[in-house]
Amino acid sequence: DTAVSQTPKYLVTQMGNDKSIKCEQNLGHDTMYWYKQDSKKFLKIMFSYNNKELIINETVPNRFSPKSPDKAHLNLHINSLELGDSAVYFCASSQDIQETQYFGPGTRLLVL
């Protein structure tokens, strides 16, 4: 029943490691997003895909690489994790770019 799901919910890892976060939506939406939320709740867009094609790539370090194997999935791979990467990462989807976005429950990443 879950509309937008993310795994894992919690991720604790050491600096320098590589990790992935998975996202799936069962809403049939064409557009998917990754956001980063810091400890002050500020929400920053990282990437957006429309029909499996990258349409937004904000000033994100190239250690972050999104991959969209199909319209229902948008995964985020992070290389060489740094302390500053600690945050909550949200996946979201929408039918179109101007429509309501549906958010996943978030992945809480802690880099030690």
Added chain:
Amino acid sequence: GDSVTQMEGPVTLSEEAFLTINCTYTATGYPSLFWYVQYPGEGLQLLLKATKADDKGSNKGFEATYRKETTSFHLEKGSVQVSDSAVYFCALNAGGFKTIFGAGTRLFVKA
């Protein structure tokens, strides 16, 4: 560029008090305006939206009116409950590829 400015929090109210969270925006064209709410430990969810001037969005007792002349979309509720404690985000999309979110306003409601 497009931007959203919302009042800083935290806002602390007693139960049954009146709530206003101010939101103003800058945008080219005619944006769609949104309020999202984030309850503790959860993702954001849509609270209400308005797509054209003078539209009023409403949901769960919350209301906001799209005011083009003052470029505002203030959130109001007549009587808040403890369960309304959350972070509220004003957002806009002006037809570009991304939605612009405000910084969020944390609301605490005391019993």
